[in-house]
Amino acid sequence: MYAPGDVRVVDREDPKIIEPTDAVIRLTATCICGSDLWPYRGVEPVDHTVMGHEYVGVVEEIGSDVHSLKVGDFVVGSFCISDNTCEICRAGYQSKCVHGSFVAGTQSELARIPYANGTLVATPAMPEPELIPSLLAASDVLGTGWFAADAAAAGPGKTVAVVGDGAVGLMGVLAAKQLGAERIIAMSRHADRQALAREFGATDIVETRGDEGVAAIKELTNGLGAHGVIEAVGTQESMMQAINSTRPGGHVGYVGVAHDGVTLPADQLFFAEVHLLGGPAPVRRFLPDLIDRIWDRTIDPGKVFDLTLPLDQADEGYRAMDERRAIKTLLTL
Amino acid sequence: MYAPGDVRVVDREDPKIIEPTDAVIRLTATCICGSDLWPYRGVEPVDHTVMGHEYVGVVEEIGSDVHSLKVGDFVVGSFCISDNTCEICRAGYQSKCVHGSFVAGTQSELARIPYANGTLVATPAMPEPELIPSLLAASDVLGTGWFAADAAAAGPGKTVAVVGDGAVGLMGVLAAKQLGAERIIAMSRHADRQALAREFGATDIVETRGDEGVAAIKELTNGLGAHGVIEAVGTQESMMQAINSTRPGGHVGYVGVAHDGVTLPADQLFFAEVHLLGGPAPVRRFLPDLIDRIWDRTIDPGKVFDLTLPLDQADEGYRAMDERRAIKTLLTL
Incomplete structure (x- = not known):
């Protein structure tokens, strides 16, 4: 987002493993959050900011300390980074992890996710395509x-x-x-x-x-x-x-x-x-349960997406939500 | 309290049973609350206001619908009136009872307590004198x-x-x-x-x-x-x-x-x-347990009273608390 109301899809350098606890994922789908409208509308400052904090995808590369996932796993992650081992995480408040930060830049093809062991949850297998919107919803809005x-x-x-x-x-x-x-x-x-x-x-x-x-x-x-x-x-x-x-x-x-x-x-x-x-939802606390409920078709939260566009039309996705023509936009890759 | 800083002990008409759910009690002891200092200091409006909402005493008279108490019982009551039967009371929020109101005027010899069945709790027997301060504390500050x-x-x-x-x-x-x-x-x-x-x-x-x-x-x-x-x-x-x-x-x-x-x-x-x-504490929820703990000498909250004066020196009791010479003043009758 170059400025309020000005969203562009541009090439950026591929993310790489920086810390041994990182993973790089290839996104299967991403989306636009209601909170992304705050900077879009100029209520929050924005200046050439990479956007997006909701994501599902396939693990492309892992750091040497990542042991809960392997390359090729399909994963869902929270919009909040968490080690999931500190005292605050163990109490169920992973959104306030002592190593916590907010995910940024997942409206893209690839993303680096810090503290991958704690932040990402693998699904039991590669999901059927019709489950993707629901799993994506689990990343933030559902959680x-x-x-x-x-x-x-x-x-x-x-x-x-x-x-x-x-x-x-x-x-x-x-x-x-x-x-x-x-x-x-x-x-x-x-x-x-x-x-x-x-x-x-x-x-x-x-x-x-x-x-x-x-x-x-x-x-x-x-x-x-x-x-x-x-x-x-x-x-x-x-x-x-x-x-x-x-x-x-x-x-x-x-x-x-x-x-x-x-x-x-x-x-x-x-x-x-x-x-x-x-406060910011500790989505990670609920993720395993939410994935289970989606996996066995108990819930279908993906219905909340009423507009689907390819990533390169992200601009129109923002505009549709801003003008209330869409509740939530899913971006395909 | 005639005005901020002006507390007088005067004769008033004896309270009477008005509603069949009322009880009139003869106070054994009463006290001054930290919240009484708000009007005393002019932070809250006050104008010839009867003071006091903490109390223990002996039931002197009951209305025709009062069945949980009998004349002669020693009782402790909350500073909030509650029927203890409505949905809010049953959920444990007796301070917000649908028939609720605040007790007023217990810095006195006699007091009318509405909804006596729900508001008052009788002790197992007449208490030993050394338990009086602790039972009085249960009425508000302890609760x-x-x-x-x-x-x-x-x-x-x-x-x-x-x-x-x-x-x-x-x-x-x-x-x-x-x-x-x-x-x-x-x-x-x-x-x-x-x-x-x-x-x-x-x-x-x-x-x-x-x-x-x-x-x-x-x-x-x-x-x-x-x-x-x-x-x-x-x-x-x-x-x-x-x-x-x-x-x-x-x-x-x-x-x-x-x-x-x-x-x-x-x-x-x-x-x-x-x-x-x-919020205002639902003291009534805790009263039976608090009375038990006081009765069997597990706790001695009465120690919080570091000044004891006869009721007719209430003025000095207020002054001592206002000047932080006393934490809390017990008034004897």
Whole structure:
């Protein structure tokens, strides 16, 4: 991304093994994330930045310390690098690994992945082509929605509301369903996204937002609010909508990337008395389970991709998402 | 409290049963809360306000629907009224009961307690006099510190830091110890409070605050931060100190009453990736257990009272706490 709104596909030098814990993978597919729209729209700084942090592919080369993978393995990785052995990783927060960093530059043919033993998970075999979109979704949006649903304590007998009908919000619906939530309320005003939400497990749709949206959630929950709320936007309004839609003692899982200037009034938070957990999703914690569920066709998160383009048309992929013509763009190689 | 700094003990009309679910109790002891200092210092509005929300005493009269107590029982109650039967109460959040309200006016000889079945817990028998301070502490500060320690996920193998060395912070230390925390770091710069913290179970003392305090906690925890942090102050600095002292995936339990203007930057919270839970403590959830531990002399939270005065000297009790000459004042009747 040369500048906001200016995406170009150009030749770059092939990545090489630098550290003995690195792997180089050849991508099978990649995609564009909702968070890539922040720099695209000029909300985050961008200047000749390599883009992409979601990926699936085949291991092309490994460093001398990589022992959990071999050349030729098909792998899915998290958008966060993690050694998966430090105390923070072992507690399940691989997105905050002591050796952690964010993956960058996977909207490409080849990518170097540091801490490959910890970051990458091999599939049981080479996947059937129809599984590729779902495995790719596991790399970020599915894992992120899953983390949010887990943080929102979705489970049997629970009512879960989802603020945000982007790819992550829709994956949150799917995750809440898988985790056994009894009732799932998707907050969306777009017919196509409502339909996908219902397909993924939403039982109710609320079209209003802000205070009106909160009132609608309360009306559906005996005036108490939802047991859990997934926040997948990251704005002031969406955060307060999520907190105020949650019953006392309930759980908010927030994964919308909060930007500068969004603040939570501590007194409102205090008297709301809700559990709050969010941040970059520790996708690696969930990956083996997610791969299993995709592998045995229990879930089909790949449906979240409603536009597929070859990598060299990445620019159009960004534009379609920016203009809300597409929920999420898959890029083929 | 006629006005900030102006506390008077005056005759008022005796409380009576109004609702069939009420009880009237004759107080055995009462006390002054750190939160009573907010209006005393003019930070919260106050105008001829009846004070006090902590209490133990003997049931004097009950309404026709009160069946869990009888006249003559010795009772401990939470500072929050709760029916203890609604969905929120059953989930353990009695401080946000659908019939909830805050107790007011227990710095007195008699008090009417609504929803007595749900709010009050009778002791096994009339307590020995030396147990009175501890049972009184259970009514708020002990229960609040306990909730904070529970929200901070204090337990075996965990390191818990405590921000705030007031009565609630000290009770948080005691609770963390009882819940099995391995290491308890009290943040305090007052020798007398440090001594009490150590007596209650603190293993380490940190005297610095703010960024320096955070750095000290990190130094004691391999650079990671504490597993859990109890926040018992309620200011901007103390909230950020608590959040920044917690490792990713760790838990902040905050019970310092957050005041207007304290705000949490959502981006910092997002990248801190900590669990956050706080609010008015659902003391009622913990009361039966706390009474048991006091009854069998496992804990002696009554030590937090370092000044005892007759009720008619309440004014001096407030002044001593305001001037930090006393941690907490017990008022005898």
